[in-house]
Amino acid sequence: MARVGLTVARLVESGAELADEAGFDAVTLSALARRHGVKVASLYSHVANSHDLRSRICLLAVEEMADRGATALAGRAGRDALVALAGVYRTYAHDHPGRYAAAEYRLDAVDAAASAGPRHAGLARAVLRGYDLDEPEQTHAVRLMGSVIRGFVNLELAGGFSHGEPDAEQSWTWCLDALDALLRRPADLRPSAPTTPERSTP
Amino acid sequence: MARVGLTVARLVESGAELADEAGFDAVTLSALARRHGVKVASLYSHVANSHDLRSRICLLAVEEMADRGATALAGRAGRDALVALAGVYRTYAHDHPGRYAAAEYRLDAVDAAASAGPRHAGLARAVLRGYDLDEPEQTHAVRLMGSVIRGFVNLELAGGFSHGEPDAEQSWTWCLDALDALLRRPADLRPSAPTTPERSTP
DNA sequence: CCTCCTAGCCTAATACTTATAGGCAGGAAG
């Protein structure tokens, strides 16, 4: 097919496309070889094995998301930034479900360190600059933010909200508003503030 | 091995054990047959195919979690209930990572409907009875709750919080406290209340 | 007691995916 010759980059790219079309599980060396009109064994000159291929697609997805996140965050702050960043992940997941799934692929420690994982944490922290949170709390907030976004997107993609009255869109904005409100609050709302003394059920 | 003879139930159960030991991906008909000292073809008398097997394990996990959730919720309300239910999922995920992964397995619509998915929604709603939320918002809250829990657990399991200063445990209680505070608030904090007029960045 | 039937496991065969080893051809470098 491709008269250009194979390349790691090209393989990873078409692997990502394949993932988006047929699911990340469908990303197989055989399928990829077929797609390039080439024998399976030939791929081993470019990637070490199928895990290597999948890892690279994972890295690609993580990078792409980080890039878009950085772009989206430019010139925004506060709630605006929060909504923008969260939107990036959700949109990416919708547009590229296979890549998004790839991004959750279990990397080994080496790749994980080299991955753009830290960049994402940086983006989250950038958003939080718009709210004033001190150090122990800021990390908690980063994690909460990540949890909400990832959890919502996963559930939505898994069809968890499919047959709901209020459509997912509304819940999405509601959740982000809630998150924003939460982060904006001074110490009174946030935990580690004195918890009200356990009112038990009426 | 097992002199008792195979059974769907037994296969699913040992499949779940296998998942916890070696990961859900390792749950294969061959592996299961090996584990039972039986030939692969024999399994086809009990399960339709490997997807069927995995689906059943998924259903098992979903059921088990729902059961534990229901138990945990008995006699609890408000924050107490929230913490208990969330704890059930997190603990289950830690104790049975393979089953937890199985629970995210993509079921086809038929199984999905029959699954205990609705039960989980019911549990979430039970928790929310401790807070007073009216209908459009209650659904949003159910989804937010689900997102936070699932997101946090997934990230934690994926090793996302591994090298953090504040350990995951602290972030977990912080997040739940935040969620509790958020749900407890009257209309003022919650969205759909008038949003402050977009203060842009300084 | 004998027959028959069935449940539960088996062998055999096919296909697909991963992986390794080694071969060949054509262009770049000397």
Added chain:
DNA sequence: CTTCCTGCCTATAAGTATTAGGCTAGGAGG
């Protein structure tokens, strides 16, 4: 021109999924 190296190939082998068909022990019925 010769050499070598890159990039693809064939051949081979192992693991998994799935189907077709066969064998057997043990219970139901006569």
